[in-house]
Amino acid sequence: MFPRKVVINLGFKCNFKCAHCANSFQKKKKLSPDEIGLLISTINKYGVQRVQFIGGEPFLYLKDINRIIKGIVDNKSLEVSVTTNGSFARSYDAAITALSAVPHIKRIQLSYDKFHARFLPFSQVENLVLAVRAMTLKFSVLCSIQAPTDMLTLAPLRGLGHDFPILVQKVLPQGRAVESGAVYSSYGGFDGKVLKRRCPDRNSLVYFCGKGFSSCCSTLMLGSAENGFHFETAEELYRSRFYRLTSRYTFGEIAGKLGVSRDSFKPEHSSVCNLCGDIFLSEKRGFCDGFKADQRIS
Amino acid sequence: MTKTDKIIVAFLVSMGLFSAKCAAEYVGKLSSGQKAAFINLTDGKQNTMVALNSSPQPVEDGKDN
Numbered sequence: 372m373f374p375r376k377v378v379i380n381l382g383f384k385c386n387f388k389c390a391h392c393a394n395s396f397q398k399k400k401k402l403s404p405d406e407i408g409l410l411i412s413t414i415n416k417y418g419v420q421r422v423q424f425i426g427g428e429p430f431l432y433l434k435d436i437n438r439i440i441k442g443i444v445d446n447k448s449l450e451v452s453v454t455t456n457g458s459f460a461r462s463y464d465a466a467i468t469a470l471s472a473v474p475h476i477k478r479i480q481l482s483y484d485k486f487h488a489r490f491l492p493f494s495q496v497e498n499l500v501l502a503v504r505a506m507t508l509k510f511s512v513l514c515s516i517q518a519p520t521d522m523l524t525l526a527p528l529r530g531l532g533h534d535f536p537i538l539v540q541k542v543l544p545q546g547r548a549v550e551s552g553a554v555y556s557s558y559g560g561f562d563g564k565v566l567k568r569r570c571p572d573r574n575s576l577v578y579f580c581g582k583g584f585s586s587c588c589s590t591l592m593l594g595s596a597e598n599g600f601h602f603e604t605a606e607e608l609y610r611s612r613f614y615r616l617t618s619r620y621t622f623g624e625i626a627g628k629l630g631v632s633r634d635s636f637k638p639e640h641s642s643v644c645n646l647c648g649d650i651f652l653s654e655k656r657g658f659c660d661g662f663k664a665d666q667r668i669s
Numbered sequence: 670m671t672k673t674d675k676i677i678v679a680f681l682v683s684m685g686l687f688s689a690k691c692a693a694e695y696v697g698k699l700s701s702g703q704k705a706a707f708i709n710l711t712d713g714k715q716n717t718m719v720a721l722n723s724s725p726q727p728v729e730d731g732k733d734n
Contacts, residue, residue, distance in 0.1 A: 513721075519686050519695065522718075523706045539684060540721040559691020571721075 374576035374605070376421040377414055378588060379439065381432040382580045387456050389486040391515050391554075393593050394427065395547035399581030402435055410578055411442030413605050418445055419576070423452045425588075430459045433472050440474045452478035454513065456487055460495040466502035478509040480538075485524045486515060486553070493527055500531050510535045515542050518557045541642050545593050558638030565641050566623030566633070573618045576605055584608045586617055590648030600651065613651070622646050629654045673704055680711045685720040 383397040402410070414422065422443075424436055430453070443449060451473060460466035470476060483496060503510045514525055516539055525537055541555035542548050570586060577588045583601040585592050585608060591600040602608040616625050622643065626633065631650050640646040670678070674696050681692040696704070 519681060519684075520699070520703055522710060523703070526706060526710055529710070537718045538721050539718060541686075557686070557695065559687045559694065562685075562688060 373417050374419055375574045376423060376576070377410070377417075377419045378423045378425060378572075378575050378577045379410060380425050380577075380579040381427060381429055381435050383427045384431050385426060385428045385456070386431065386458050387428070387487065387490040389490070389547070390551040391484075391486045391517065391542045391548040393543060393545035393548065393589070397546075397581075397593065401432070402580050406578075406580065407435060407438055407442075409604070410439055413576070413578075413584075414439075415442075415444050417576075417605070420445075420448050421450045421452070423454065425454045428456050428458065429453045430455055430469055433469075436473055446475060449475040450477040451475040452480060452509075454480040454482060457481050457483070457491050457495055457499050460499040460502065463498045463501050466498045467505065470502055470506055470508070476506075476508060478511070479503055480511045480513055482513045482515070483525075483528070484514040484516065485521050488524060496528070497531065500533050504533060512537045514539050516540070517542050517553050517555055543590060543642065543644055544639075545590065555642075556639070558641050560641075561636045561638050562641040565643055565646055566626070567621050568643055569621050570617040570647065571643065576608070586614060587647075589644040591651060617647070622650065626650050673708060676711060677704060677707045680707065684718060 382399060382401045383394045384400050385392070385394070388395075413419075422440070424432075426432065429436065436451075436453075440446070440449070440451065453473060453476065459469040470479070479499070481496065481499060483491065500510065510533070512525070512528060512535065514522065514537055516522055522539060528537065542553050544554045548554050572586050572588055575586060575588070577585050577592065579585070579588075579592055579601065582592065583603050584605050585601040587600055591613075599611070600613055602611060608614050616628065620628070623633075625647075629650055631653050635653075636646070640649060670693065674693070677696045677699070678689065678692040681687050681695065682689050686692070687695060699707070
């Protein structure tokens with residue numbers, strides 16, 4: 372197994388306090404030297420050329436970003452991307468300075484939605500877009516929504532005169548989103564098409580500070596204290612039943628193998644991450660139909 | 670259903686947020702101001718919108734922070 376991309380959560384420190392934040396209850400602030408060494412050796416071992424930094428706010432971890440990138444031996448075609456809240460873009464010059472501090476940076480993904488907009492003035496979005504354009508970086512916006520009308524927050528982006536993709540993501544029931552009531556709930560009904568999908572992150576290797584490696588960047592990594600979904604090394608992940616299932620099978624097939632009844636699906640399971648999390652946690656918590664799941668897994 | 674409603678329904682379905690039937694019900698509850706804002710959002714070719722944790726296949730870089 373050779374991951375196409377490594378996604379690194381540098382820690383959960385952030386200078387915003389968004390109502391929908393999935394990471395709000397995570398404790399670990401920073402990667403340890405051992406974790407950084409493990410990440411470098413893993414990237415080198417698999418020859419990965421695409422590295423994405425997430426947080427927390429990655430620009431609060433510039434030293435760690437540089438330590439990791441400097442350790443990558445084969446960096447001729449290295450592509451670094453960062454998912455950020457844009458708080459560093461207080462001016463055009465400040466944005467250029469911050470972006471230039473990340474070696475091999477090729478792509479910026481800005482988290483911008485009604486939640487982030489409470490902390491990020493639109494003028495800083497404009498600064499960032501200008502800086503990204505000047506540095507010829509790829510750019511996208513990640514927008515979390517509590518309801519479809521939250522997409523209307525994006526309307527001013529259309530006036531920036533710069534073409535870029537906007538990725539829309541429903542707020543999942545994790546972290547602060549649960550207590551603040553920000554979870555997406557406008558599901559019309561259960562959409563069975565989701566059962567034919569596979570994990571969209573199955574080709575990525577995700578590392579979360581203080582937790583370990585997984586292919587999950589969402590529900591099972593952040594919303595569950597259960598074991599079996601994150602691992603000390605990439606090799607342990609690739610040997611795991613969790614990886615075998617999520618990399619080979621559709622969610623409908625996984626549900627069948629784990630003995631989860633399709634009658635139990637609710638409208639919110641139309642989102643793959645909700646569906647995946649509940650399928651695996653149902654088995655962990657003994658809600659399945661009594662078969663020994665392992666016997667049905669090839 | 671008006672042409673405006675149909676455009677918004679098609680947009681919401683293409684985003685994977687609703688089935689066509691549920692989208693029509695949802696759009697029926699929107700105010701005229703909200704409908705106008707949606708039309709403005711869907712107008713033109715600039716900015717491709719993609720839904721992540723819903724039905725359409727996502728792009729690879731969809732990680733929240």
